[in-house]
Amino acid sequence: MKQLLIPLIFAVFLFASCQQDDEVTLMETGTVVDYAGAASCGIVIELDNGNRIQPLYYPDGFTFTQGQRVLVEYKELPNVIPTCDRGAASDISYVEELNCAPYVDLNFNNYDSLARDPVFVHEAFIDGDCLQIKLSYSGGCQEHTIDLARMHPWVTGSSNIPTLEIRHNANGDMCEALFTKELRFDLTPLKQEGKTEFVLTAKLADGEDYSEIFDLN
Template identity: 65%
Template sequence: MKRFIVFLSLIAAVVIGCQQNNEVTTFQETGVVIDYAGAGNCSFVIELDNGNRIQPLHSPDDFDFAHGQRVLVEYSELENVIPACDRGTPSDVTYIEELSCAPWIDLYFENYDSLARDPIFLHEAFIDGDCLQLKISYSGGCKNHTVDLAYMHQWNPGGNDIPTFEIRHDANGDVCEALVTREFRFDLTPLIIEGEKKFVLKARLYNGEVYNEIFEIK
């Protein structure tokens, strides 16, 4: 009888050990969404504040990723998955919340040319909450491109008082011709706090024209 009890105890210990080994470790971190579209087989990667990077292979259906978002994320690592992209650990994201959008860059007379003005295709531009949402495309696929929203501070006395922004794209000399499409979100909170009711958005387009649109802040 004692041997039987000991045998059952050993079985229970093995079962419990297996269950413990199968437990999934969940992490909660903050970080920034980076869109690596056009870079190999990569897409969205979250660069965490702790220095790690994760690839959200699974995520909530109601969350839309965009470059530059600062997020709170809960995730577990998918240890047995070999990713096609080498820029982060494959992960199952169970919860994600946008904390803020990407900030703009201030440009003045003395640093006006510090950001490139390579052309883009602009598909969408609209205000979503406190953020400006952009969907753009460009030719590339061989080098990393950067896209910034620049606040063009007035240096002409008596100039237009409406805040003016430019979409600044740096292709880094990429001569490849694949069409890369990305979405961006930029924070308008400082403008809203200042009580501004409208702003101008400009961009250099591929057809040689300059996009120029006035947006109203509601």
């Protein structure tokens, strides 16, 4: 079974069939980018060969998340014209997560280099070596970026528990449509350092701060 990627809206179906025998099956690696809220776009895979594809169909049970590295086997669907102009519509027959997105290191010199606009955190949990986060934000008129930052203490050795902070840049977006994203970030560096727990923080839309402790064991 395959599922249809809901955020992806298509303007024209020139033929009823989504798959044709003469279409070439390709296998490539790439990085997932979630363009939710930007020009009717959703999930786009930026392939390492320079091309971009939009997954119209893909295997059940797989969740695409921002920054994720994937291996995909796919066929482009030349007879389907997407409303989003950031890649070819594609039918993905196989997808494998290679790794999740890295976090960013922030310290005294660059603490303010990433914006701290508010989000709403639905859930966060550890899945293998990755931290998976589901969050929402308001917008619709600008492209948003979301990073996970490791906030290194100003004084070395002042804290043994790492702090990871969700950093959201709304680029001044004043629109009020609500968008939801799922993200996965790599926790391997913390485990390699022998860390056993960390704190996840974020600035929330109601003006409060989100804070939760996670066990790495």
